[in-house]
Amino acid sequence: MNYSLLLVSLILSLNIFSQSDIETSDESKIYTSVTGGLMPALHVSKSLHIINGYKINKHWQVGIGFGKEDVSNIEYLPMFLHGQYNLLKKSTTPFVAVLAGYEMPLSGNLNNKGGFTTGLQIGLNHFFSNHVGITTSVGYRYAYFKKLLSIYGGWELPYQNTVQIREINRFEFRFGLVFK
Amino acid sequence: MMMKIKGIGILTLSIMLCLGSCKDKVYNKYLANSPIYTSFEDFRKSIQMESPHELTVKGNIYLKDDYLFITEPDKGVHIIDNSNPSAPNNIGFLKITGNTGIVIKGNYLYANALIDLVVIDISNINAPKEVARLKDIFPNTIPLPTYNTDYPIAKIDKMLGIVTSFEVKEVKQDVDDTYNNCYGCELTTNTGVIATADGGNFTNNNGQQQGVSGSITKMTLIDNYLYIMENNKLIPIDISNPFEPKNSEGVYIWRTVETLFAAQNHIFMGTTNGMLIYETSNPNSPTQKSVINHVEACDPVVVQGNYAYVTVRSGNTCAGTLNQLDVIDITDLSSPILKESFQFINPHGLGIDGTNLFICDGSAGLKVLDATNPLTSGNQLIKTFDNIQATDIIPFNNIAIVIGDDGIYQYDYSDIQNLTLLSTINF
Numbered sequence: 001m002n003y004s005l006l007l008v009s010l011i012l013s014l015n016i017f018s019q020s021d022i023e024t025s026d027e028s029k030i031y032t033s034v035t036g037g038l039m040p041a042l043h044v045s046k047s048l049h050i051i052n053g054y055k056i057n058k059h060w061q062v063g064i065g066f067g068k069e070d071v072s073n074i075e076y077l078p079m080f081l082h083g084q085y086n087l088l089k090k091s092t093t094p095f096v097a098v099l100a101g102y103e104m105p106l107s108g109n110l111n112n113k114g115g116f117t118t119g120l121q122i123g124l125n126h127f128f129s130n131h132v133g134i135t136t137s138v139g140y141r142y143a144y145f146k147k148l149l150s151i152y153g154g155w156e157l158p159y160q161n162t163v164q165i166r167e168i169n170r171f172e173f174r175f176g177l178v179f180k
Numbered sequence: 181m182m183m184k185i186k187g188i189g190i191l192t193l194s195i196m197l198c199l200g201s202c203k204d205k206v207y208n209k210y211l212a213n214s215p216i217y218t219s220f221e222d223f224r225k226s227i228q229m230e231s232p233h234e235l236t237v238k239g240n241i242y243l244k245d246d247y248l249f250i251t252e253p254d255k256g257v258h259i260i261d262n263s264n265p266s267a268p269n270n271i272g273f274l275k276i277t278g279n280t281g282i283v284i285k286g287n288y289l290y291a292n293a294l295i296d297l298v299v300i301d302i303s304n305i306n307a308p309k310e311v312a313r314l315k316d317i318f319p320n321t322i323p324l325p326t327y328n329t330d331y332p333i334a335k336i337d338k339m340l341g342i343v344t345s346f347e348v349k350e351v352k353q354d355v356d357d358t359y360n361n362c363y364g365c366e367l368t369t370n371t372g373v374i375a376t377a378d379g380g381n382f383t384n385n386n387g388q389q390q391g392v393s394g395s396i397t398k399m400t401l402i403d404n405y406l407y408i409m410e411n412n413k414l415i416p417i418d419i420s421n422p423f424e425p426k427n428s429e430g431v432y433i434w435r436t437v438e439t440l441f442a443a444q445n446h447i448f449m450g451t452t453n454g455m456l457i458y459e460t461s462n463p464n465s466p467t468q469k470s471v472i473n474h475v476e477a478c479d480p481v482v483v484q485g486n487y488a489y490v491t492v493r494s495g496n497t498c499a500g501t502l503n504q505l506d507v508i509d510i511t512d513l514s515s516p517i518l519k520e521s522f523q524f525i526n527p528h529g530l531g532i533d534g535t536n537l538f539i540c541d542g543s544a545g546l547k548v549l550d551a552t553n554p555l556t557s558g559n560q561l562i563k564t565f566d567n568i569q570a571t572d573i574i575p576f577n578n579i580a581i582v583i584g585d586d587g588i589y590q591y592d593y594s595d596i597q598n599l600t601l602l603s604t605i606n607f
Contacts, residue, residue, distance in 0.1 A: 164207070
């Protein structure tokens with residue numbers, strides 16, 4: 001079901017891309033990026049981000065993103081705002097990007113409350129054409145996950161007020177495609 | 181443009197530097213009884229004589245000469261001038277943080293003070309003075325001040341000092357992310373490892389030299405050695421020089437020991453599933469001589485002559501279903517023999533003086549038995565005192581000092597058929 005959700009979202013994203021392509025032939029203001037990432041730690045987390053955004057000008061662009069990530073064997077749907085500053089006005093440009101949003105749990109039980117996430121990336125965009133390019137970045141990700149504990153390690157807890165917090169501070173590597 | 185590139189470079193470098201410290205932090209947050217610490221320095225300065233306090237809870241009792249010592253668990257010792265048992269006079273409170281029991285030899289009182297053993301000169305009973313201290317000989321002792329049972333106890337860091345109280349507040353407990361951490365393990369430090377060395381000894385073969393205690397005790401004296409149970413470890417302490425006590429490594433006892441009783445240079449241990457006899461020819465390293473088993477239960481023990489009297493009790497924290505008095509022939513200490521068992525209602529502590537055997541039989545009252553013939557003692561009921569709800573007793577010189585649920589009662593039993601209440605000290 002989670003993958004279906006992502007697939008539908010991806011199709012919708014591409015639809016936006018198609019519309020934008022029709023509306024703006026050369027310099028589309030609308031873009032979509034699809035990136036995959038890794039966040040190494042004790043357990044390496046995999047990440048997929050899809051961002052639909054708008055180019056404010058040659059340097060600044062903002063977008064809304066979502067995707068799928070797993071952190072310590074729990075899957076999340078990240079929903080976030082994404083801002084990016086491109087240093088150059090060329091088809092190849094370094095950039096700095098930030099994101100902030102909410103990680104909605106897709107697995108685990110109702111006690112898993114997800115949590116806040118934010119990150120900072122620096123990277124490089126390279127467009128092969130007016131519409132398609134690749135993007136790669138490295139960065140830092142922070143997330144604060146909250147889980148209510150009633151059972152832990154197979155044992156029912158004697159006290160019901162326990163919250164388990166997982167704070168991730170991870171290096172992040174991303175690679176993907178950008179459409180505009 | 182170059183400035184921007186440099187900026188990116190600096191940012192990249194910063195992130196790379198961050199790499200070394202990038203790792204998940206996992207912790208539990210919960211409301212818990214958070215320990216409040218007293219520094220070791222303050223803790224060790226805490227022994228002092230204070231004006232008399234009111235007794236508030238049941239503690240162990242210890243009789244020495246004309247003085248009655250009543251422990252107030254974890255706080256100290258009430259000192260009662262009992263020269264007139266009809267009018268005991270509370271003369272002061274000896275504050276000993278973390279104390280649960282005492283023994284006295286000569287003019288020296290030996291008390292556990294949480295992780296330490298302290299030696300206190302009581303030659304001037306109105307001005308006791310600490311003369312020696314064995315530090316950290318009970319390292320596993322964890323205090324158990326009053327806490328809110330609705331919440332767990334947070335992890336105790338013994339390096340920070342002594343826990344003297346708790347406050348309920350949100351605490352953070354790091355969770356080791358490398359394996360499926362046992363949540364709750366860090367919360368259960370209050371269970372299973374609490375040492376309660378309590379009370380004194382019942383031996384009185386040295387006349388004025390040492391005092392007398394009830395039967396429920398984990399401290400006992402044999403000559404110049406003090407033996408203390410700490411969890412599953414019996415620790416011998418050489419007190420031949422009170423100013424310089426020396427502890428030995430101790431021996432592990434693989435049973436749950438509830439009471440110690442010294443007789444015939446042997447230590448009789450009442451455990452939850454039997455009585456152990458340890459010989460002390462090498463006082464620094466007692467060795468097991470024999471054992472006699474019974475089903476799971478609580479069992480204080482006293483010894484007189486060639487017989488050990490053991491009350492085996494069920495209920496509450498005591499498992500099992502037995503409630504009886506066992507009479508054990510210890511003529512051959514290597515091979516004790518259970519001779520007789522007698523049914524009782526819920527026997528707790530016991531004491532023996534001459535031929536009078538006193539059994540604190542819970543709600544059934546205090547029972548006095550004739551132990552002229554130990555093997556029939558359980559059937560030789562002299563009298564039951566229904567109105568005396570006792571848990572432990574010291575019978576000595578015709579005065580029975582009885583610990584009840586609401587106070588300490590002293591009875592004159594010179595007429596065994598008619599115990600006369602002399603005084604009451606209420607909790």
